[in-house]
Structures are given as C-alpha cells and as structure tokens.
Amino acid sequence: MRLTFLGTGGVWAAPVHGCDCLACQRAVADPALRRRPASALLECDGFKVLIDGGREDLPEQFPPGTLDAILLTHFHPDHVLGLFRLRWSKAPSLDVFCPPDAAGCDDLRRHPGRLVFRDVEPLVAFGLGPLIVTPLPLIHSRLTFGFLIEGRGASIAYLSDTIGLPSETQTHLAARSLDLVVLDCAYPPGAGPGRNHNDVGEAVAIIERLAPSRALLTHVNHELDCWLAANALPDGVNAAADEEMVALC
Ligand SMILES: [Zn+2]
Ligand SMILES: [Zn+2]
Ligand SMILES: [Zn+2]
Numbered sequence: 616m617r618l619t620f621l622g623t624g625g626v627w628a629a630p631v632h633g634c635d636c637l638a639c640q641r642a643v644a645d646p647a648l649r650r651r652p653a654s655a656l657l658e659c660d661g662f663k664v665l666i667d668g669g670r671e672d673l674p675e676q677f678p679p680g681t682l683d684a685i686l687l688t689h690f691h692p693d694h695v696l697g698l699f700r701l702r703w704s705k706a707p708s709l710d711v712f713c714p715p716d717a718a719g720c721d722d723l724r725r726h727p728g729r730l731v732f733r734d735v736e737p738l739v740a741f742g743l744g745p746l747i748v749t750p751l752p753l754i755h756s757r758l759t760f761g762f763l764i765e766g767r768g769a770s771i772a773y774l775s776d777t778i779g780l781p782s783e784t785q786t787h788l789a790a791r792s793l794d795l796v797v798l799d800c801a802y803p804p805g806a807g808p809g810r811n812h813n814d815v816g817e818a819v820a821i822i823e824r825l826a827p828s829r830a831l832l833t834h835v836n837h838e839l840d841c842w843l844a845a846n847a848l849p850d851g852v853n854a855a856a857d858e859e860m861v862a863l864c
Pocket of ligand 2: 689691755776
C-alpha cells in the first residue's frame with residue numbers, strides 16, 4: 616500500500632495571491648515548494664483510490680481507467696474543485712464515497728455526470744477493492760469524515776479537515792496500531808480562536824495520543840510554512856509535501 620500526496624495545501628497555502636512572506640516568496644521562486652489543494656492517491660495491489668479532489672487538473676492527471684474510486688472527506692470547495700471537471704466525461708462511472716451531506720457543493724450532487732455519490736455512515740466499515748475503509752467523524756464547519764484505510768496488513772488514518780478529534784474517533788483509532796496518520800494542521804502553535812483546523816500544538820497532542828509509527832501534517836497554510844522554516848517538529852512528525860510518496864508495505 617502506498618500514499619502519494621497530490622495536494623497538501625490549505626486555502627491559504629503558499630503562494631498566497633498578493634503575499635510576500637518568506638514561504639510565499641519561496642513558493643513563487645521554486646514550484647516544488649508550492650502547495651496545491653487537498654488531494655492524495657492511495658494505491659494497493661493496483662487498485663487506485665483518490666482521497667479528495669481539490670486539484671483542478673484531475674482529468675489530465677487521471678485519464679479514463681486510471682482511478683477505481685474516490686473517498687471524499689467533505690464538500691468544501693478546496694476538496695471538490697477537481698470533481699467539477701472530472702464529472703463531464705465519457706469514461707465509465709466512478710463511485711465517490713462521501714458523508715451524507717445532501718447539499719454538497721453548488722450543483723455537484725444534482726448534476727454529478729459520471730460521478731456516483733454514495734453516502735457512507737460513521738464508523739461503519741465497508742470493503743473497497745482490496746481495502747477496508749472506516750469513515751471517522753471529524754470536527755469541522757460542515758459534515759466531515761476522515762478515513763481509516765486498512766489493506767495488505769497496513770493501516771492509514773487520513774484525518775482532514777478537523778480541529779481536535781471527536782471522542783468516538785479517538786476511541787476507534789486508539790484500539791489500533793497505525794502505520795501512518797495524516798492530520799490536518801494549518802497553523803503555527805498558539806493560533807487564536809475561531810478556527811476549523813488544528814495548529815501545531817493541537818496536532819502534536821493528537822498524534823501523541825494515537826501513537827502511530829509515522830505522522831504527516833497536511834492542509835498547511837503559508838503562516839505554518841514560515842514557522843516550519845525556523846522551527847522543528849517532534850521526532851516522527853513531519854509536514855507532507857506535494858508529490859511526496861509514502862510506501863507502507
Ligand atoms: Zn504568505
Ligand atoms: Zn474544509
Ligand atoms: Zn480544506
């Protein structure tokens with residue numbers, strides 16, 4: 616099983632339009648430091664699952680026949696922009712497993728094109744090719760599920776977008792040995808109130824409780840990239856980068 620990050624940025628990811636902070640200047644100078652919208656590709660035994668579809672170039676990234684399913688955490692625009700382009704296609708239908716959020720995003724659910732939205736239930740596991748997937752409730756400004764993904768003896772908890780973790784999700788994950796936790800972290804430590812995303816202090820506390828073999832932060836905003844340029848994360852915790860690939864078995 617392996618996971619490739621296609622987009623690790625939050626909505627204020629470097630380079631932010633009109634910003635000249637260190638992180639944004641670096642991202643303009645070096646495209647490898649840019650963070651694109653939320654997307655990741657999970658592969659297991661040749662089965663390919665897209666997790667979130669924030670990138671607008673999904674049709675170019677995934678020609679017909681190259682994706683088996685999509686797991687969607689929630690219907691915020693930065694997670695579904697690419698689905699607006701992927702839906703109008705002559706390719707075969709494609710299942711999108713998502714939270715039961717009837718409103719969706721604009722007309723995406725009303726006019727899904729080739730996409731088939733399938734509502735999933737929290738903490739009810741389902742089979743997906745060689746994988747077992749369990750939707751995990753998260754804490755965000757609209758209905759959002761993370762996913763526990765198990766296959767080939769490996770397990771990944773993909774937890775974005777969230778601030779903190781609901782007790783039922785914490786309890787479900789605490790009973791498992793996790794190879795990798797991918798966790799929302801948009802802000803440096805000490806970020807103020809009124810947020811929908813973790814800061815570093817909150818993210819590290821969650822990771823300490825879950826005790827995975829490895830943890831990667833995603834949904835990173837430019838202020839956090841500035842902080843990371845001058846500060847270190849604890850051992851075993853890193854910020855993911857676009858195009859980074861993690862092989863688990
Ligand atoms: Zn900036
Ligand atoms: Zn969101
Ligand atoms: Zn988001």
